[in-house]
Amino acid sequence: MSTNGTQLPSHNQTLVVDLTPNGSTSSIAVSDADYLGDPPGYEDIVPPEVPPPPYESLTGRVREVHKASNGTFDFIKNVVSVLWETLGSTVILGITIIVxxxxxxxxxxxxRQCPKSKYIPVFLLVGGGLGIIKQLLHLSIRVxxxxxxxxxxxxxxxxxxxxxNCFLSSWFVIGSYFVYGVYEPNYDPASKxxxxxxxxxxxxxxxxxxxxxxxxxxxxxxVGMAIVGTIIGFFSMLCGTKESE
Known part of the structure; x- marks a missing residue:
């Protein structure tokens, strides 16, 4: 009997093992009844309908991209996309919480400290409050x-x-009018x-x-990535056409 390339003693076989420091040996009888079998596999423990655990590490994602990419240029483009999603999203998340x-x-x-444009504080209050609510909703998903x-x-x-998002986009335009419309105000409180x-x-x-x-x-x-991607795709198509000829 063997498993995983290792020869196991069959019924009534004798296993010789060095058990003493002076080099003497002892004999141990091992039968098939002592063999408990191979350890269960993933499919034996987890039901088939349960999806496998996600591998979301950066290294794992890069390996998956390497397997799925068609050529060097496609691999570089996909790696950049993965790095942007991983590192860029972390930076953006921090900014969108602090701001x-x-x-x-x-x-x-x-x-009440801007009579020149009293809606600037209102713009900050509403935009900041909705921004915090938006991030809390994102957090409720991530947890x-x-x-x-x-x-x-x-x-x-x-x-x-x-x-x-629709409201914040519109509010951003309105806030631009509030702020840029009074550029540049007087910073002296005496100007009332x-x-x-x-x-x-x-x-x-x-x-x-x-x-x-x-x-x-x-x-x-x-726009630059779209242009570069189009150029790479065009030359790849030309190379493929020449090879087929």
Whole structure:
């Protein structure tokens, strides 16, 4: 009898084992009844209808991408996509949590300190509050262990996220009008109606400006990757046509 390439003693065979320090040997009788069999496999323990555990590590995802990629260029493109989803999403998640909290705080602290544009604190309050609610909804999805539960919760929250995203997009445009429309206010409290707290205004101004900059950079990167992908696909098609001829 053998298992996993190892010869096991059959019934009535004698196994000789060195049991003493001086090199002497002893004989132990081993029968088939002592052999308990191979350890159970994954299929024997887990029911077939239960999906296998997810392998979400960065290394595992890169290996899967390598197996599924068609050529070097496709592999590089897919790896970049994986890195962006993994590292980029972590950075973005941190920013999207910190920024709404700061917006809410600035709106509360400087509520009545911008007569020049009294809606700037309101813009920060509403935007920050909805941003926090949005992140809490995301967090309620991420804390769920099973992938099926996450997907189900995403479907449940989809209408709410759509409404919040549409409102925040519109609110972003309205906030741009509130902030850029009064550029640049007087930072001297003695100016009364033309006054706006410098910290409040500069925070709002650079917050909006940085978002516009990030959107512009993301658009350029997206368009550039689309152009490069099109060029690579075109040359790959040409090479394939030449090889077929």
């Amino acid at each position: 709404p909290i700061c917006m809410l705080g600035f709106g509360l602290v400087f509520m 769920r262990r099973r992938i099926e539960d996450r997907e189900l919760e995403k479907l449940r929250q989809a209408p709410t996220h759509t409404i919040i 109606d033309n006054y706006c707290n410098k910290t409040l205004y500069l925070f709002s101004f650079w917050l909006l400006t940085s978002i516009y900059v990030v959107l512009g950079i993301a658009t350029i990167i997206f």
